[in-house]
Amino acid sequence: LNDEQNSDSESSRLSESTAASSDSEYSRQSFNSDSSSKPSSPASASPPKVITFDELMAAARNLTDLTLAHEIAVNANFCLKHEDFPQNSLVGTVKHIVHKAFWDHLESELNEDPPEYEHAIKLFEEIKEILLSFLTPGANRIQNQICEVLDTDLIRQQAEHNAVDIHGLANYIINTMGKLCAPIRDNDIKQLKATDNIVELLRQIFHVLDLMKMDMANYTIQNLRPYLQRNLVDYERTKFQEILEETPSALDLTTEWIKESIEDELSSISDESSSSSGADSSSKPIISPTLVLNNCYLKLLQWDYHKTLPETLLTDEARLQELREKLNQLKIIACVCLITNNMVGAAIVGMPDFAEQLKRISVPLLEGMNKKTFDLKEALNAISVQICSKLNRSLTERGLPTLSEEVQNNLMGQIAHIVEENNPISSLIDKRIQFFMRSLLALPHFQKCMPAMPGGLAVIQTEMELVGSQYASIVNFNKQVYGPFYANILRKLLFPEASMGKAESETPTN
Secondary structure (H helix, E strand, O other), rough: OOOHHHHHHHHHHHHHHHHHOOHHHHHHHOOOOOOOOOOOOOOOOOOOOOOHHHHHHHHHHHHHHHHHHHHHHHOOOOOOOOOOOOOOHHHHHHHHHHHHHHHHHHHHHHOOOOOOOOHHHHHHHHHHHHHOOOOOOOHHHHHHHHHHOOHHHHHHHHHHHOOHHHHHHHHHHHHHHHHOOOOOHHHHHHHHHHHOOOHHHHHHHHHHHHHHHHHHHHHHHHHHHHHHHHHHHHHHHHHHHHHHHHOOHHHHHHHHHHHHHHHHHHHEEEEEEHHHHOOOOOOOOOOOOHHHHHHHHHHHHHHHOOOOOOOHHHHHHHHHHHHHHHHHHHHHHHHHHHHHHHHHHHHHOOOOOOHHEEEEEEEEOOOOOOOOOOOOOHHHHHHHHHHHHHHHHHHOOOOOOOOOOOHHHHHHHHHHHOOOOOHHHHHHHHHHHHHHHHHHHOOOOOOOOOOOOOOOHHHHHHHHHHHHHHHHHHHHHHHHHHHHHHHHHHHHHHHHHHHHHHHHOOOOOO
């Protein structure tokens, strides 16, 4: 174990040198020129701008548009879903009461003698507008037909003479819906045709129309996705620039995020200098911008998601949180496997599929481990009990003595200690995972090859490569979109003299 820990420091230095060697995109020359499309920056010396409510709302709309476009483009499963509130909830209860009152009132009006059609006519008018919204340009014949049949002026004239064929109108609406709906709604249309009560029929018509509107929106999203994917980088960068112009503080958290990484790097360099007797303490440390940015991204894997993410990563918050949770789960599995191998390695020799069995045991028990209510100690105890049971069963089948009670207790105790802070096994595996992710970010083309898997992670290699690929995709896309903004921040934080010199040279003289 000590040998493995000693090798980690060498691996870390190798990774850092690799990152430093790839700094061509963030050379000093590039930081001496303003990389962002506009001069807006939180590091600017300009006085704070007073933001009006309209500007704030405009920024919020831009952020909503940006978030929605990003989700549509990167999430192939993204779609709108019809959501009903639980009936026992306050919103669900209020909605049920209001809707029931409305439909009861409509029923009482239609049951009058003569019937009162005014509310029903308003419903037909609303239905007409919804049906027309489904039509594509050029569908003139069906458009004219809808307008002719659902002509509210004509229906009012018929109502005055008590000559409204309300069932006939409803049947026409249902038939028209059947022509316009997606195949998935055919069964809903059949159920409408089987409904006799006119009030219930109108209520169900509106329900199915809501579903059809959702279908239409999802169809539009599906058609829009390829276009967004082709133009997403430029679109997101432009939208974020608009947000930045409306709210100049829109990069404050991002600046702080990068600043913390720079401070960490300076602290690391200082520690190395103090430990090196021949180091020149008077020289200014040279910090790799690429390494700083990669370290920023690595922080996201251990981010406390009760804190707000940097503004430039909010669109990927759910995905990053999911990856962090998956990595935490994989870390536990790797720790358990390493402990088991160290303590009862001889018993595992005859179990070639032990790693897969361990994952089958652990994954369900570790589900939801990042929730506050999750009891990790209890889960680890359950895992260790099942491991001992499987090991003993395997040993018995091979005619070998089972694990002694003392060995089992020691194994269970070691596994239970994983949750303790600064546990050496947990710390080691965590360093290995961080090293793998750091190495992955240093690769120019991670899709073509993966870095070597550090020792102790072989049991989770497949899962680590999948998580790493997803993580690197998020990071690389984020760099493409927000690279100019990061470059501007890094230039001002790493080379303040150059930034001040440029600002002075741009100041007009009288």
